[in-house]
Amino acid sequence: MREIKRVSTSPTDAYNSFNAFKRAHGRAGDGLEYHHMTEQSQIGKSGFDIRSVQNGYNMIPLDKATHRKVSGYYGRIVPGTNLSFRNWLAREGYTYEE
Numbered sequence: 001m002r003e004i005k006r007v008s009t010s011p012t013d014a015y016n017s018f019n020a021f022k023r024a025h026g027r028a029g030d031g032l033e034y035h036h037m038t039e040q041s042q043i044g045k046s047g048f049d050i051r052s053v054q055n056g057y058n059m060i061p062l063d064k065a066t067h068r069k070v071s072g073y074y075g076r077i078v079p080g081t082n083l084s085f086r087n088w089l090a091r092e093g094y095t096y097e098e
């Protein structure tokens with residue numbers, strides 16, 4: 001099994017857009033995609049700073065199949081609510097660090 005590491009060990013490795021991040025870091029690797037641990041949607045939903053989300057410290061490279069599974073999980077409806085998991089997280093008021 002491949003070890004998964006953050007793209008950067010520094011939270012100051014920040015960018016104003018995902019495209020700017022990719023220009024600086026290049027491709028995630030063969031068969032890999034960048035995954036935002038704190039999703040990009042939380043910039044608008046939770047008001048997180050764009051540079052904290054578009055940040056090498058917030059990115060990990062995942063194989064495409066795993067990335068699809070993780071993204072699908074965040075899209076699932078939380079039982080007892082009418083909210084996707086990503087929207088539920090925003091509603092619950094979790095901080096960026098959490």
